[in-house]
Amino acid sequence: xxxxxxxxxxxxxxxxxxxxxxxxxxxxxxxxxxxxxxxxxxxxxxxxxxxxxxxxxxxxxxxxxxxxxxxxxxxxxxxxxxxxxxxxxxxxxxxxxxxxxxxxxxxxxxxxxxxxxxxxxxxxxxxxxxxxxxxxxxxxxxxxxxxxxxxxxxxxxxxxxxxxxxxxxxxxxxxxxxxxxxxxxxxxxxxxxxxxxxxxxxxxxxxxxxxxxxxxxxxxxxxxxxxx
Amino acid sequence: xxxxxxxxxxxxxxxxxxxxxxxxxxxxxxxxxxxxxxxxxxxxxxxxxxxxxxxxxxxxxxxxxxxxxxxxxxxxxxxxxxxxxxxxxxxxxxxxxxxxxxxxxxxxxxxxxxxxxxxxxxxxxxxxxxxxxxxxxxxxxxxxxxxxxxxxxxxxxxxxxxxxxxxxxxxxxxxxxxxxxxxxxxxxxxxxxxxxxxxxxxxxxxxxxxxxxxxxxxxxxxxxxxxxxxxxxxxxxxxxxxxxxxxxxxxxxxxxxxxxxxxxxxxxxxxxxxxxxxxxxxxxxxxxxxxxxxxxxxxxxxxxxxxxxxxxxxxxxxxxxxxxxxxxxxxxxxxxxxxxxxxxxxxxxxxxxxxxxxxxxxxxxxxxxxxxxxxxxxxxxxxxxxxxxxxxxxxxxxxxxxxxxxxxxxxxxxxxxxxxxxxxxxxxxxxxxxxxxxxxxxxxxxxxxxxxxxxxxxxxxxxxxxxxxxxxxxxxxxxxxxxxxxxxxxxxxxxxxxxxxxxxxxxxxxxxxxxxxxxxxxxxxxxxxxxxxxxxxxxxxxxxxxxxxxxxxx
Numbered sequence: 001x002x003x004x005x006x007x008x009x010x011x012x013x014x015x016x017x018x019x020x021x022x023x024x025x026x027x028x029x030x031x032x033x034x035x036x037x038x039x040x041x042x043x044x045x046x047x048x049x050x051x052x053x054x055x056x057x058x059x060x061x062x063x064x065x066x067x068x069x070x071x072x073x074x075x076x077x078x079x080x081x082x083x084x085x086x087x088x089x090x091x092x093x094x095x096x097x098x099x100x101x102x103x104x105x106x107x108x109x110x111x112x113x114x115x116x117x118x119x120x121x122x123x124x125x126x127x128x129x130x131x132x133x134x135x136x137x138x139x140x141x142x143x144x145x146x147x148x149x150x151x152x153x154x155x156x157x158x159x160x161x162x163x164x165x166x167x168x169x170x171x172x173x174x175x176x177x178x179x180x181x182x183x184x185x186x187x188x189x190x191x192x193x194x195x196x197x198x199x200x201x202x203x204x205x206x207x208x209x210x211x212x213x214x215x216x217x218x219x220x221x222x223x224x225x226x227x228x
Numbered sequence: 229x230x231x232x233x234x235x236x237x238x239x240x241x242x243x244x245x246x247x248x249x250x251x252x253x254x255x256x257x258x259x260x261x262x263x264x265x266x267x268x269x270x271x272x273x274x275x276x277x278x279x280x281x282x283x284x285x286x287x288x289x290x291x292x293x294x295x296x297x298x299x300x301x302x303x304x305x306x307x308x309x310x311x312x313x314x315x316x317x318x319x320x321x322x323x324x325x326x327x328x329x330x331x332x333x334x335x336x337x338x339x340x341x342x343x344x345x346x347x348x349x350x351x352x353x354x355x356x357x358x359x360x361x362x363x364x365x366x367x368x369x370x371x372x373x374x375x376x377x378x379x380x381x382x383x384x385x386x387x388x389x390x391x392x393x394x395x396x397x398x399x400x401x402x403x404x405x406x407x408x409x410x411x412x413x414x415x416x417x418x419x420x421x422x423x424x425x426x427x428x429x430x431x432x433x434x435x436x437x438x439x440x441x442x443x444x445x446x447x448x449x450x451x452x453x454x455x456x457x458x459x460x461x462x463x464x465x466x467x468x469x470x471x472x473x474x475x476x477x478x479x480x481x482x483x484x485x486x487x488x489x490x491x492x493x494x495x496x497x498x499x500x501x502x503x504x505x506x507x508x509x510x511x512x513x514x515x516x517x518x519x520x521x522x523x524x525x526x527x528x529x530x531x532x533x534x535x536x537x538x539x540x541x542x543x544x545x546x547x548x549x550x551x552x553x554x555x556x557x558x559x560x561x562x563x564x565x566x567x568x569x570x571x572x573x574x575x576x577x578x579x580x581x582x583x584x585x586x587x588x589x590x591x592x593x594x595x596x597x598x599x600x601x602x603x604x605x606x607x608x609x610x611x612x613x614x615x616x617x618x619x620x621x622x623x624x625x626x627x628x629x630x631x632x633x634x635x636x637x638x639x640x641x642x643x644x645x646x647x648x649x650x651x652x653x654x655x656x657x658x659x660x661x662x663x664x665x666x667x668x669x670x671x672x673x674x675x676x677x678x679x680x681x682x683x684x685x686x687x688x689x690x691x692x693x694x695x696x697x698x699x700x701x702x703x704x705x706x707x708x709x710x711x712x713x714x715x716x717x718x719x720x721x722x723x724x725x726x727x728x729x730x731x732x733x734x735x736x737x738x739x740x741x742x743x744x745x746x747x748x749x750x751x752x753x754x755x756x757x758x759x760x761x762x763x764x765x766x767x768x769x770x771x772x773x774x775x776x777x778x779x780x781x782x
Contacts, residue, residue: 011497017504024511081493082546083601085553103500103535106507176557188567189604192557221558221595221739 003048003117007031008038008064009079010056018051021106027113035059039067042074049113052096053079054087062094069095073156075116079104083191092197097158098184099191115185116158131167133215133228136206140164145206158183159202162195166216166226175223199224253428254421261420262413269409277402281365284398285376288326289363292378292391295320295328303332303385313337313387325397329390331357348390352379356388365395374399434463438470450478481548488545495538499531506531540703543605544685547710554714556597558738561663562587564598565626568607575608581620583611583667588627594663597738602711609704610667610731618669618728625668629734631661660737662717667731668724679721683709705731 005027009015012033019029030045032038035056042050050068054061065076078091078099088099097116100109131138136153138145145153145160155163165182166174180190183198199218203210217225247255302316313332317339320328327340329348347368355362356379363378374395381388437454444452453474456467509516509524516524546552566585573582607624614621674682681687686702708731712719717735724730 011501013501014497014504017501017508020508021504024508081496082542102496103503103538106504187571188563189571189600191601193555 002026002028003113004028004030004046005113006038006041006047006050008033008035008050008052008056008061010034010053018106018109022110022113025106025110025113027110035061035064035067038064042068042072047072047074049116050074050076051079051109051113052076054091055081062090065091065094065096069156073154075157077109077112077116088191089193089197092194093201095156097156098194111185118185131170131228133167133170133226134206134208138163138167140167153205155202155205159198159205162198163202163206163226166224170226170228173219173222173225178223195224250425250428250432253431254424257420257424257427258417261417261423265413265416265420269413273402273406273409276405280398280402281395284393284395285363285365288376288378288391288393291326291393292380292389293361295391296380296382296389299330299387299389300382300385303382303387314339326391326393329392330387331390332385332387334386348377348379348392352377353388353390355379356381356390359383434466438466441470441474445474445477450474450481485545485548488548489542492538492542492545496542499535499538502531503535537703540707543707544703544710547714552714554599554602556599556715558595558597559600560592561594561596561665561735561737562592562626564596564600564603565607565624565665568604569611569624571604572608572611576611576615580611580615583614583621583624586623586625588625591626591628591663593740594628594660594737595739596663596735598715598735599711602715606708606711606733607667609708613704613708613731614667614669614671614729618671620669621667622670622726622728623666623668623724625664625666627664627666628737629662629664660740662734662736665733665735666724668726669728669730670726671728673723673727674721674729682721683719708733 005022007015007018007022007029009018009031010033015031015033019031022029030041030047032041035052036059038050038052041047052061052064052068056064059067061078065078068074068076075098076096078088078096079102080087080091080099081102082088083099083101091099098112100112129140132148135148136145137148143160145155145163147153162179162183165179176192176195177188177190179195180186180192184190184194186194199216200210203213203216206215207213215227217227219225298320299316303313313330313335314337317328317330317337320339327338329339330337331353349364349366352362352364359381361378361380363376365374365376367374376393376395377390378393379388379390441452441454453471454467456471457463506524506528510528513521513524569583569585573580611621683705685706687705709719712733712735715735717733719731719733722730722732
């Protein structure tokens with residue numbers, strides 16, 4: 001599997017080694033030492049996955065993430081020093097799709113990228129079919145979420161995939177583990193915050209009032225379900 | 229435990245020193261009250277007595293002189309032969325509490341049978357017969373009744389007049405007064421004791437505050453400070469210096485924790501480069517010459533070990549700095565343990581034998597609040613520990629403990645490292661009891677004397693019992709204790725039935741699965757409790773949706 005990867009990392013040695021490792025996995029790697037440089041590179045050529053270190057000089061990783069997200073639905077992986085801080089949640093809220101912690105294993109990183117690229121392609125045979133809930137219409141086969149009046153709702157591919165999984169079995173509770181597995185490809189010990197933050201992001205797009213969700217409901221201690 | 233700063237003394241210290249400061253203050257108050265009340269009481273008693281006796285003596289003299297004057301005039305006017313002194317005495321105006329006696333022409337006469345001339349003190353009689361008036365107080369009779377005897381010579385008629393006054397009423401009064409004063413003294417002393425007690429409590433109260441603060445600080449609450457009372461100039465010094473000490477302590481601890489954290493953190497960047505570069509080399513492993521392959525393998529093994537150590541150190545320093553976030557999530561305990569064992573065995577490598585997972589009675593429906601990532605680390609560390617020291621884990625058991633169970637509160641593994649990490653918060657299973665997860669190995673077991681140390685940092689078992697080349701960071705079990713305590717659980721070590729070691733984690737039960745919708749536990753009810761579910765890493769009760777995730781084999 002190949003793809004163009006944008007690596008944003010200020011430490012030159014880490015950047016070089018990441019380039020070597022990811023090129024070894026068959027990716028086309030472009031790197032940037034700062035957020036500003038990354039945005040320029042991103043504007044120049046289409047990027048399949050962006051890998052952003054949160055600790056950057058000047059424009060930090062969160063800002064870089066938000067800037068990318070404003071102009072594109074490109075899958076973003078953030079690189080953070082610690083998994084058990086608010087940084088992860090803040091990064092996800094800034095628009096990231098996934099995260100890895102330093103020091104990461106290149107194989108693990110490659111696997112995360114693979115999972116995102118897989119998801120970035122239109123969903124295949126497990127197509128749930130069109131579903132209408134509230135004033136929204138989900139058309140999985142076309143990769144479209146739109147209002148009934150035809151106006152399209154922009155969401156990232158991860159958000160879209162998550163919505164499709166929930167829509168595939170309406171009114172049925174899906175656990176965080178199931179969603180992590182199906183959407184991100186994580187096993188049982190995947191980070192449930194990925195699901196929680198993405199659900200939150202999704203609600204701001206599909207719920208009339210995100211603080212009082214009517215379609216994407218939390219089932220305490222169990223998981224989430226979609227109610228048309 | 230001997231206080232190293234205590235000066236050794238020969239023999240027992242004096243009694244005074246053995247009293248607590250509170251007891252000493254109270255004793256001082258008691259002794260003060262005792263001395264004060266009894267000196268004041270004694271003074272009042274003797275003053276009163278002196279005054280009352282003097283008054284009675286003066287009254288007695290007055291009466292005796294008046295009677296003597298009357299007698300002299302009577303005796304000088306009447307016929308000496310016809311005079312009957314006894315009648316004369318009887319006619320005198322004597323008070324009810326006095327008796328008179330007369331020695332007339334050498335013969336004694338008395339107004340009362342109880343009084344005879346012989347009972348008048350000889351000294352007094354001689355003095356009066358010698359021609360001078362005299363007064364004497366004395367005690368007489370079996371009951372030693374106090375009396376005043378007044379003697380008045382009447383030389384013109386060759387007579388001497390004596391009058392004896394009983395002081396028994398005065399004696400009674402004084403006795404009552406004495407008793408009242410003693411009672412007052414006792415009451416005052418008791419009040420003094422109570423006051424002393426109150427004062428010592430009052431003055432020691434700040435010390436109790438200091439003690440509480442010290443305990444809190446020792447327990448890790450470094451932001452504890454003594455409240456300063458600016459009105460109390462005596463305590464300001466203590467409060468200020470105590471708080472200054474804690475400030476300094478906190479700064480040092482934080483500096484140290486930050487240093488640890490910074491060191492581990494700084495190590496991550498080169499580690500990231502190293503591990504990424506290593507993987508590039510490993511991808512070309514087969515094209516390298518054999519010597520380079522061996523070197524690469526050594527490099528790889530130690531790099532991963534180093535990486536794990538840095539990870540563990542960082543985890544530890546975060547815990548020390550108190551900057552940990554715990555993401556508790558309610559999960560089914562059986563699934564959790566199965567999954568954690570699977571994940572732990574995966575990281576141990578293919579040659580390791582998977583332990584049997586034994587589910588006890590009634591545990592299938594139990595749900596616990598855990599941080600899954602931490603639990604995974606705990607299980608991985610326990611399995612790794614068993615592999616390194618006990619020849620690999622043999623059994624992982626899950627047992628339910630009802631609420632209010634006894635005898636499990638013993639935390640054998642309470643770390644002796646002073647920060648109480650192993651003991652954890654003392655959450656006795658609330659309401660629903662606890663679930664115990666035990667990991668057993670087949671090794672030599674852990675010496676009871678060493679059980680308190682295994683949860684200490686960098687503790688390593690005896691070299692003889694170690695397998696392999698020590699790939700652990702030495703922080704594994706310390707981190708287990710840390711993680712478990714963050715999840716409100718406890719950890720301990722005991723003997724496994726097989727003779728090996730058994731490390732037990734007890735976690736409070738959050739809820740039970742009675743309201744389960746059946747999605748998670750579709751097969752669980754088919755198996756009998758206590759059954760052995762060892763076998764393939766894919767446990768039979770895999771949840772719905774295990775559609776072979778193709779991205780999860782990393």
